[in-house]
Amino acid sequence: MRNESKIIIVSNFHANKLNNDRRLFIYLPRGYEQNEHKRYQVLYMHAGQRAFDPVQPGTESWNIHKAADRLIADGLMEEIIIVAIAHVRPTESNEFYHFTAPNEELAHIKCSGLDYEDFIIHDLKPYIDERFRTLTEPRHTALLGSSAGALSTYNIGFRNPHIFGKLMMLSPYFVKARLDEQSDSGLFEETIYDMYEGKPALKIWMDIGDAEGLFLPRHVRGTVDELIGRGYRYGDEIGYLLQPEAAHQERDWGERVHIPLLYMFGTIGKPVALELIARDDVGLQGMSVSINALVHYDSGFVMSELEGTYIVEHPDVLEVTGDGVIIPKAEGVTNVTLIAHGLQASRQFTVIKELSHLVCVRMSVKVPSSTPDRSAIYGGMGMKLETTGNLVFEGQFMVPRDSGYQFRFTRGFRMFEVDAEGNPIRNRCFRADKDVELHYEVEQWEGLGKSGPERKDYADTTF
Known part of the structure; x- marks a missing residue:
């Protein structure tokens, strides 16, 4: 049975x-x-x-x-x-x-x-x-x-x-x-x-x-x-x-x-641990910074804490609201402790003069000779790269500081890069926490290599 x-x-x-x-x-x-x-x-x-x-x-x-x-x-x-x-x-x-x-x-x-x-x-x-x-x-x-x-x-x-x-x-x-x-x-x-x-x-x-x-x-x-x-x-x-x-x-x-x-x-069980996730530096001017306080439960359940009690060692340097928003007051260093659900966790923060909202991402990619002429290459959400000749595409983008990216290069919808044998590759990853230059190389495009016809249902998300 x-x-x-x-x-x-x-x-x-x-x-x-x-x-x-x-x-x-x-x-x-x-x-x-x-x-x-x-x-x-x-x-x-x-x-x-x-x-x-x-x-x-x-x-x-x-x-x-x-x-x-x-x-x-x-x-x-x-x-x-x-x-x-x-x-x-x-x-x-x-x-x-x-x-x-x-x-x-x-x-x-x-x-x-x-x-x-x-x-x-x-x-x-x-x-x-x-x-x-x-x-x-x-x-x-x-x-x-x-x-x-x-x-x-x-x-x-x-x-x-x-x-x-x-x-x-x-x-x-x-x-x-x-x-x-x-x-x-x-x-x-x-x-x-x-x-x-x-x-x-x-x-x-x-x-x-x-x-x-x-x-x-x-x-x-x-x-x-x-x-x-x-x-x-x-x-x-x-x-x-x-x-x-x-x-x-x-x-x-x-x-x-x-x-x-x-x-x-x-x-969901009982809370067993707190985790404070945030960047370490906060600007008096520029982008706002929040603490992502995670409450971990013994069942494997996790939820962001939006109603915690934060204790700041030096409140003249910064304050923290119950939902984790940091309010900087003066340059300096201080420890911050969250108390919630009978648990506590601490993290140190440094307040600096300024932290810009945007950072510059410069990206270049060398593509294989099989790449069709007039192809448009995309290297992340909205990042369109233009050809510079010699099978190289480049782009420069101003993006929100700390935004994270996991992607595969594409030539358009569902036309992903693959490895030399035509197999899927893992995502490329970067976080735009500062100005950065990124250099990549595509081995092959799906459907254009030696491995056979193009797949029609390849790991696409539903936008």
């Missing part, structure tokens, strides 16, 4: 208003077939083709089934059903945008998010509730998405709190800054969502990595602050994490998906 989790694949599931078909991947927890009278909470997940095992070697996935299996086996999380919805990306529209798309896409991308919402509510959920033993109330029904899928989760959830009571948003695509030489700051920041009014009965999780390039953490944190200001209780009704060294990609989302799973369906 089997007592293991399993994944059921439903092919060609039709969305009526969208008039398209897609696959569903349905995770049933261990014991589902044996416990015939038990009903289960349901998590609906966007971009479901990357929820479980990789589509093919070299592609990324969340492996959320492995996280759920482990948490359930350890007694940290109750058994749930996960419905992973494969994304359909027609060239003329995007299902994850409800009302407006990023400016660079407006010329040819329509927003079909309302029809996608209708599909989930009127086509998919009734199908799942009819065929599986589900708990159908809002408090038992969750949505999960990352990037634009998190934006979709936000819109669908706040528009339908009578259906979805739990919203899990990883790296939500609320605002993205773009490099803009015409702007005084070197950046143009665009908002692609509207804040809903009121305080519907929702439990909310939001997080973002601090190495997501121009997906700047402050925009997600600003949304969290806004929701707390509207009455959501931090820790109980809304949780937030700024994840160190995490990039905008499936692998990193999968590595921390156990955290929102614990928050929504499990037991």
Whole structure:
């Protein structure tokens, strides 16, 4: 008798208003077939083709089934059903945008998010509730998405709190800054969502990595602050994490998906450690600096502390607000101690005269001779490099200080660099904490080497 989790694949599931078909991947927890009278909470997940095992070697996935299996086996999380919805990306529209798309896409991308919402509510959920033993109330029904899928989760959830009571948003695509030489700051920041009014009965999780390039953490944190200001209780009704060294990609989302799973369906346990993450120097003028205080729990749960008590050794040098914002007062050095949850941690800070908002990144890359003429080379979010001849591309960019980048060079959407044998490579990484010159070399482009035809589903994220 089997007592293991399993994944059921439903092919060609039709969305009526969208008039398209897609696959569903349905995770049933261990014991589902044996416990015939038990009903289960349901998590609906966007971009479901990357929820479980990789589509093919070299592609990324969340492996959320492995996280759920482990948490359930350890007694940290109750058994749930996960419905992973494969994304359909027609060239003329995007299902994850409800009302407006990023400016660079407006010329040819329509927003079909309302029809996608209708599909989930009127086509998919009734199908799942009819065929599986589900708990159908809002408090038992969750949505999960990352990037634009998190934006979709936000819109669908706040528009339908009578259906979805739990919203899990990883790296939500609320605002993205773009490099803009015409702007005084070197950046143009665009908002692609509207804040809903009121305080519907929702439990909310939001997080973002601090190495997501121009997906700047402050925009997600600003949304969290806004929701707390509207009455959501931090820790109980809304949780937030700024994840160190995490990039905008499936692998990193999968590595921390156990955290929102614990928050929504499990037991977070007891706090066991505090960790203070921040740069060591703070400017009297220029960029603001905040402490990312992480509370670690014995279950593996982690959350950023936004309501701590900070004790400053020399308060004439700086102050720290309860949510970690440093207010410099005079040049000098001081220790700062956080006390929270019966724990404490300390860090030393130096206040200097000035710390500029932006730093200069100079980047060059040598490309292989197989590179097509007139190629555009991109080396990070928004970093377009221009040819200088002799198979070298260069660019100079002013970017926010301390922004982190993990990337592969591309020639455009999904046209990634690979190694000499045509295999995927790990991300290149850097943090723009000062002016820097970076020099790289691309061995080969996907589909242009000796290893065969180009892959069509290569570790792309859903913007």
